[in-house]
Amino acid sequence: MEFSNEIANIIKRTLEKFENEGQQDPFGWMITEIMQIMNVDENMAKNIANEIIEGIEVYKRIKEENPTVEQLTEGKLNEQELKINDLIESIENRILNKGEE
């Protein structure tokens, strides 16, 4: 089974589990899941959850503010050096072509 299919299957199973168990308290469910998946205590699970949420917020903030790569890296690397447009086009094509690898 190809990589993206495996991830999609995991997401589907997780969504079903969430609908069965977690809808009343999504964040409490998230912490419980992290404790089980990573075999950590509640405090560590909360720290991990916080880091994940920070990542979610970074994405949402960048999407809203649309800074340049140069702004994000203090001018040390630019979009051309990173070939960011090539990468975006590559990912877009994969998504629009049904996610084929």
Place this chain on the structure above:
Amino acid sequence: MAEKSKGEDIRFLDIVNAISFLIAREGGLIDGDISNRMIGVLSAYATDVATTLQKRQNKEITENETKQILKESTKSSIKALISIAYDAAVFSARTFLSKTFPPLAHVVTVVAAAVKKTVVDKIFGFAKKALSAPIKLIGKLFS
């Protein structure tokens, strides 16, 4: 704390996706170097892609609108991954230099840029595969 974001801009699908990517990482499907913050980025991106494709399936948006939304979402996700990788590289370089060669700490941004190049290359390799997952999910949920 996670609790501070309750009821704010975090959607339940973000959480479901995050747990899924964690499972994938712990199962060895995703590079172990992908940080928890990066998983957050991928989760929010996956939510956006899934939501957009669902709207397209329901004919709520045109094909051109779909492409435009996906372009902006993809660009945001890559920028967010770069930002996080860069911050981590700067932190690592600064910590290393401050402990070993304090007089050289002023070159931290140069070191960080070099470290970051490696990190970003790894992210790109991962992103090309992982960011394709939402379309598969749509097929499974709505076919």
